[in-house]
Each structure stands twice: as C-alpha cells, then as structure tokens.
Amino acid sequence: AQKVTQAQTEISVVEKEDVTLDCVYETRDTTYYLFWYKQPPSGELVFLIRRNSFDEQNEISGRYSWNFQKSTSSFNFTITASQVVDSAVYFCALIFFGAGSYQLTFGKGTKLSVIP
Amino acid sequence: GAVVSQHPSWVICKSGTSVKIECRSLDFQATTMFWYRQFPKQSLMLMATSNEGSKATYEQGVEKDKFLINHASLTLSTLTVTSAHPEDSSFYICSANSQGAVTEAFFGQGTRLTVV
Numbered sequence: 324a325q326k327v328t329q330a331q332t333e334i335s336v337v338e339k340e341d342v343t344l345d346c347v348y349e350t351r352d353t354t355y356y357l358f359w360y361k362q363p364p365s366g367e368l369v370f371l372i373r374r375n376s377f378d379e380q381n382e383i384s385g386r387y388s389w390n391f392q393k394s395t396s397s398f399n400f401t402i403t404a405s406q407v408v409d410s411a412v413y414f415c416a417l418i419f420f421g422a423g424s425y426q427l428t429f430g431k432g433t434k435l436s437v438i439p
Numbered sequence: 440g441a442v443v444s445q446h447p448s449w450v451i452c453k454s455g456t457s458v459k460i461e462c463r464s465l466d467f468q469a470t471t472m473f474w475y476r477q478f479p480k481q482s483l484m485l486m487a488t489s490n491e492g493s494k495a496t497y498e499q500g501v502e503k504d505k506f507l508i509n510h511a512s513l514t515l516s517t518l519t520v521t522s523a524h525p526e527d528s529s530f531y532i533c534s535a536n537s538q539g540a541v542t543e544a545f546f547g548q549g550t551r552l553t554v555v
Contacts, residue, residue: 356542366530368483368546375542414482418542427473427534427544431482 325350325419329430336405337438344400344433346415352376356418357398359389362432363411371413374398405437441467443535445547452523452554460518460550462533468513469535473544474506477530489516523554 326349336342348357359371372382374391382389386403402409415430442465452458462472471490475483487508489495495508505527507519516535520527530551534544 358544360546366532366549366551368532368534368549370544370546373543418544425542426485426488428485429482434480 325352325417325426325428327415327417327428327430329413329415329433331433332431333434333436335436335438338407339404341401341403342405342435342437344402344413344415344435346398346400346430348396348398348415348417350396350417350419352419354420357391358414358416358418358427359398359400360414360416361411362414368414371400402435405435407437407439410435410437441465441535441537441543441545443469443533443545443547445533445550447550448548449551450553452552454524454554455522457519457521458523458552460520460531460533460552462516462518462535462547464514464535464537464545467535467537467545469516469537470513471536472510472516473534473536474508474516474518475532475534477532477549479530483532486518520552523552525554528552528554 328347355376357374361369379391388401390399412432412434414432417428444463446461474486476486477483486501487495487497489508489510491510491513497503510516532549533547
C-alpha cells in the first residue's frame, strides 16, 4: 500500500528561525514521484517541488531545501530564515504507478505558523 | 506552469438542491482529471479519477450517484453534487494531468461548498 506520513500536525516558529517539515513514505514501487505542496489560508495548492525516485540529490531553491533519503524513505523539507508569509499547511504527496494507473496520495499535512 | 481554473470559488446552496463545479484546463489538454475533497484541517481525499470520454472511477466509499462526474472534453470536467445536504459541505479541489506530463498535477483553486 502507498502511504505518506507527516507526523507533525502543527509547528510554530518565530520569524527567522529555520524549520524542517518531516515526510515519510511507503511504497512498493521502484518508480514513484514525491511532491511538496503549500496550501495557504485561501485554499489553493501551490506546487513547490517534484522529485523522482531515481534522483536522490538534495535540492535548494532560495530559502527552501529538500532532503530525499531513499534509505529511510524520507523526503524532508526545510525552510531557512522563516517568514510570516510561510505560514500555511504543507502537504507531502506521492505519485505511484500501479496496474496501469497513477494516483497522488497526500499526507495529512503540517500546519506551520510563523510568529513575527 | 499549466493553469487549471475551477469555478465557482465558493457556493452556498439550500439543502436538497444540486450544485455543479467546473474544472477547466486553460492551456493544455487534460486527459485525466482528479476530484478531491478536503474537510477542515484535514488532508485531501481522492474522490474519483476522471478520464476524458469514459466513466469516472470512484474511490471506495464515494457515492457515484451523489457525486456525478462528467469529463466530456479534454479541457473540462464537472462535478455535480446532487441533492446536497449539510454534510456535503466541504472544500472540493480538482487537478489535471496532461498526456505529456502524467506525473505533474496542476490544481484548481478549489471550491468551498456550504449547504444550508
């Protein structure tokens, strides 16, 4: 079965602190894709990153960085020098291929509050 | 990135009436569209997968006679909540994939449905 676990339900940090959001996944497939999405209070889902299962290189984009570890089935997301605008719910998700179809499975999300 | 437009953004309807939500891919052809439902403070739950020109595939526990999905063209899928009741109040989000990018999901802005 495919599963995405975000153990942190809510996190609060003070502005300018670094914060890491955890994501652990389960899949039997060797080919899969991992995603992070941001959902601000307005509700729309903002795509942040996609990573395929064959690319374990970590990625940095501005204040955002992602650490993909296949050995521990984790795909953690770090925000450096957090800002109030980072306050949102963040979802980790997994696309898997099975029986000719593909689906996006979401974790339960982590609500991040950045306090000024 | 590709744009998916969802309409309306919010709707309030009386119990017993039907509501139609539209999901359009504006600049690409979406062979597959997905409909999700999100309750407050919860994750996105896949309701159904819709392929153009064929019947939608519903997830277990989703009433197909209540949530009618039509994917009549490569740029439009509709979700109709029939005989809506207060427990149908939720945030509904669609996503779309194109033929050339099945691993990229582009999300609509979401529709907040309130049934009174």
